[in-house]
Structures are given as structure tokens and as C-alpha cells.
Amino acid sequence: MKTKTLSLKCVNCGKESEQEVVVSSSTFGAKQHLDTRCDNGQVDAPIQECPHCHYANIDISRPSKSAKTVYQSAKYQEILNSNFDEKIKNYLKAALVNEKDEEACAAQLYLNATWCFEDNKDSKNATKYRKLACKNLMQIAEAEDNGDIYIQCIDLFRKNKEFDKAEEVLNKIRYEMFKLDYEYKMTEDYIALKNIVDFEKKLIDSKDSADHLVEESEARMGFVDFNCLFMQYSQMTNHSDISIYVPIIYNMKNEYFDAVVKYLRTGETKNLVYGEYSTDMITKGYWAEKLDYIKAVVILDNIEKFGANACDIFYPYEVE
Numbered sequence: 001m002k003t004k005t006l007s008l009k010c011v012n013c014g015k016e017s018e019q020e021v022v023v024s025s026s027t028f029g030a031k032q033h034l035d036t037r038c039d040n041g042q043v044d045a046p047i048q049e050c051p052h053c054h055y056a057n058i059d060i061s062r063p064s065k066s067a068k069t070v071y072q073s074a075k076y077q078e079i080l081n082s083n084f085d086e087k088i089k090n091y092l093k094a095a096l097v098n099e100k101d102e103e104a105c106a107a108q109l110y111l112n113a114t115w116c117f118e119d120n121k122d123s124k125n126a127t128k129y130r131k132l133a134c135k136n137l138m139q140i141a142e143a144e145d146n147g148d149i150y151i152q153c154i155d156l157f158r159k160n161k162e163f164d165k166a167e168e169v170l171n172k173i174r175y176e177m178f179k180l181d182y183e184y185k186m187t188e189d190y191i192a193l194k195n196i197v198d199f200e201k202k203l204i205d206s207k208d209s210a211d212h213l214v215e216e217s218e219a220r221m222g223f224v225d226f227n228c229l230f231m232q233y234s235q236m237t238n239h240s241d242i243s244i245y246v247p248i249i250y251n252m253k254n255e256y257f258d259a260v261v262k263y264l265r266t267g268e269t270k271n272l273v274y275g276e277y278s279t280d281m282i283t284k285g286y287w288a289e290k291l292d293y294i295k296a297v298v299i300l301d302n303i304e305k306f307g308a309n310a311c312d313i314f315y316p317y318e319v320e
Contacts, residue, residue: 004021008060022045025041044087065101091112133156220250230245282299
């Protein structure tokens with residue numbers, strides 16, 4: 001995260017002060033949590049606070065109709081005089097300022113405060129402000145019919161042990177996913193989404209309220225889905241060929257299986273290597289007949305499992 005310092009005038013008291021402004025940030029390489037937190041310093045993003053009157057916002061110079069009213073409210077003053085650390089205070093004060101006009105902004109600020117409470121092992125306040133974040137997010141999701149926000153709310157309800165609410169939203173999402181067209185169901189985006197929804201279902205059923213990473217939800221697409229993908233996008237139209245290759249490929253190790261799935265979806269090939277052999281070598285005519293990528297992957301997998309002579313024993317056109 002990169003920041004710079006600017007001199008800004010506070011909309012509440014009109015006085016100027018030096019403030020940090022975020023110039024750029026990145027989530028590349030950061031671990032993603034199911035509730036959308038990223039381990040990339042996300043909760044360290046600066047919230048501006050006027051040193052003269054303690055008004056706080058993402059940008060204290062941004063005009064706001066409710067700024068002065070909220071600043072004078074009992075809730076604002078209660079947070080200002082609380083024992084919370086300054087970072088949490090600023091998140092909560094800024095959330096209050098944005099709650100009426102910028103629901104999405106307020107929800108994110110409540111979430112940032114929640115994550116700080118989680119880091120401080122303060123489960124009581126984490127639960128309290130997670131509920132406020134979820135309340136704002138559900139209003140947005142319902143107004144926009146936004147599936148991504150609904151899925152975020154599933155996780156927030158689950159972490160707050162509101163399993164019935166989590167399941168109610170989850171069932172809504174599963175129904176909407178069921179109605180999607182077949183082609184989209186074969187995309188990587190859909191598979192990733194389905195993995196998350198299925199994982200949330202398992203967590204809800206087991207009454208698991210712990211924090212979990214998105215990577216924990218990652219799983220292979222189901223056998224039936226892979227069979228459909230293979231039938232639609234592979235060059236093989238013979239049903240006997242398909243019945244042979246699909247189970248063989250599905251039971252390969254992840255690296256080989258994932259390479260085939262990517263090839264079916266995009267046409268891109270990844271050169272897989274085992275010892276002195278590779279799929280590039282095989283497809284470029286190492287055998288008497290030039291083979292396509294999928295058959296090259298099968299041969300390489302056979303060589304890895306059974307030795308170099310496996311290419312003769314399991315020659316693709318004679319596998320039946």
C-alpha cells in the first residue's frame with residue numbers, strides 16, 4: 001500500500017491539517033478470507049482524523065450533509081470517548097458518518113473494525129460490529145440483487161453463529177445458481193463460486209463459526225460436470241473414447257487434471273514434464289503419429305505411473 005501526505009481542510013471545523021491519502025494498493029499474493037478480508041495490510045489503511053475536532057472519514061475534506069449532525073450525536077461521542085484503540089475509533093466514527101449516504105462504505109468500515117477486534121481477540125465487539133456490517137450489506141444486496149454480497153453475508157451470519165439466517169441466504173443463492181445457463185456453469189468463475197457455496201453449506205451444517213480462507217473451499221469440479229465439459233469441448237465425439245478417457249483423466253493428480261480442464265475451457269496448453277518426457281515432446285511427434293494435447297497428458301501420466309514402456313502398452317488408439 002502506497003500513501004502520500006496532503007494538506008486538507010476539515011468539513012466539520014474548517015481547519016487544515018496534514019493527512020495520509022492512499023495512492024495504490026494490491027491484493028496480489030494475499031490470502032483471501034471468505035468474509036472478503038485480504039491479508040495485505042487491508043486493516044492498516046489510514047482513516048483521516050482531524051486533529052482539531054476529531055472528525056473522522058476516508059476523506060475529511062469531502063462534503064457531507066450529515067457530517068455535523070453525526071459528529072454531534074451521542075453515538076459518535078460515545079465512540080470518541082471509548083477505550084478502543086485509535087485505529088478502531090476512526091473506523092467506527094467514519095462508518096457512522098457514511099451510514100446514511102454511503103452504505104457500502106459504512107459496511108466496509110464496520111468490517112475493518114470487526115477484523116481489528118478479531119485480531120485483538122475481542123469476540124464480543126467483533127460480533128457486534130459484524131452484525132452492523134451485515135445489516136448494511138444485506139440492504140445493498142437486496143436493493144441490487146447482488147449475489148456476491150449475498151455470499152459475503154452468508155459468511156458473516158455464519159461467523160456470528162446465526163446459522164439459520166446464513167442457511168436462508170445460502171438456499172436463495174443455490175436456487176439462483178441452479179437457474180444459470182449451462183455454458184456459464186462450465187466456467188472457472190462458476191466453479192469457484194460453487195466451491196465456496198458448497199463449503200459454506202458444510203460449515204453451516206457443522207455449526208462452524210470460525211474464520212476460513214477461500215483456498216479451503218477449492219476443490220475439483222464434480223465428475224458429472226467434468227464429463228459434460230469433456231463432451232462439449234474435447235475433439236472426441238466417440239462415446240467409447242469418452243467413457244475411457246474421462247475417468248482416467250479425472251483420477252489423475254491435480255496438476256494433470258487442472259491442465260486438461262484449462263485446455264478444454266481455453267485451448268491453452270501447459271507443458272507438463274516428467275523426467276525426460278513432456279507433453280510438448282509427445283504432441284510434436286515423438287510417437288509415430290502426432291497426438292493431441294489430452295492424449296499426450298494421458299501418455300505422460302501413464303509413463304509416470306508405470307514407466308517409459310507404458311506408452312506402448314497404453315497407446316491411446318488401442319486402449320479399448
